[in-house]
Amino acid sequence: MAQPSNAGAVSSPSQGPPDLRDRISGYLFPSRLILIGxxxxxxTLLEAPLLILTDFQTFHHKAFSKLWAVCGEDMSSDMPPGTAELVASCKGVVLDVGPGTGTQLKLFNPEAITIIYGVEPAVDMHSKLLKNAERYGLKTKYEVVGAGAEPQSLIPALEKRNLLKMGEKNSAGIFDSIACIRVLCGVPSPEETADGLYRLLKPGGRLVICEHVKQPYPNGGDFIASLFQRFYMLIGWPFWLGGCCLDRDTDQMLRKVAGPDGWSEINVNYSQTHAAVPYIMGEYLKAA
Structure with a gap:
């Protein structure tokens, strides 16, 4: 089988070079989020001091839910160019992974959607998520699934909705489109999760992503930004920001779990490579 397009290193879209102000902002903006986190x-610790000892995952979700309730709308409006068109291209039966409070739901095209299953483990976000689904014309087409994206959480949740049979291997897939918008950075078992999502995608189905990833330096990218990214990880970015990791090589992970012939087409690009938090965005088409 021929190699998929864009099979090698991820390319960067043609952009003018950032000015000094943009570079400094790209280096320092994450520090503000750490302080807010x-x-x-x-x-959250003051409100529920015992929860951190009895159920740290729930505690983490609650703390991040508070942050997202305040900052999520602004952060979702500051996405790389092309994100809106990418999400709007989702169609059929869709898995929306980690939608949070639903700030990105406005990007979906309701007319192209049969049904969307929004997989969100932070139950404190569910109420706002459902309100946003109604707000953006998806009320009758959006179901919230209280689960994580990792297979041990997601598969039982899908079985409960009779989307999968008990013990089914998902080789045929059940989703036409899977959308991952700033979520794979925070899943606890990234490679296992990526493999599970690949299996849930129908042959010919599309995985669309917009994820912040490891600084690509020295293969492009920015040396100083790469140092800042390492620094933010060292001072506890995942701890303060809901388990988010800045330095995952998401593209290589998705290629690995599918194998050499698993994707028939790959069209992805880097964005904001001058920053400590660069993005990768695009689509992966599963081989039929």
Whole structure:
């Protein structure tokens, strides 16, 4: 089988070079989020001091939910160019992975959607997620699934909805489109999760992503930004930001779990490679 397009290193879209102000902002903006994350972590600790000892995952979700309730709308409006068109191309039966409060739901095209299953483990976000589904014309087409994206959480949740039979291997897939918008950075078992999502995708189905990833330096990217990215990880970015990891090589992970012939086409690009938080975005078409 021929290699899929864009089979090698991920390319960067043609963009003018960032000016000094953009570079400095790209280096320093994550520090603001760490401070905000630490504030809401502390606030949650004051409200539920025992929860951190009895159920740390739920505690983490609550703290991040508070942060996202305040910052999510602004952060979702500041996405790489092309994100809206990418999400709008989703069609049929869709899996929306980690939608949070639904700030990205406005990007879906309701007329192209049969049904969307929004997989969100943070139950504190579910109410706002459902409100946004109604707000953006998806009320009758959006179901919230209280589960994580990792197979041990997601598969039982899909079985309960009779989307999968008990013990089914998912080789045929059940989703026409899977959307991952700033979520694979935070899943606890990334490679296992990526493999599970690949299996849930129908042959010919599309995985669309917009994820922040490891700084690509020295293969493009920015040396100083790569140092800042390492620094933010060292001072606890995942701890303060809901388990998010800045330095995952998401593209290589998705290629690996599918194998050399698993994707018939890959069209992905880097964006904001001058920043400590660069993005990769595009689509992967599963081989039929």
């Amino acid at each position: 630490a504030y809401y972590f502390s606030l």
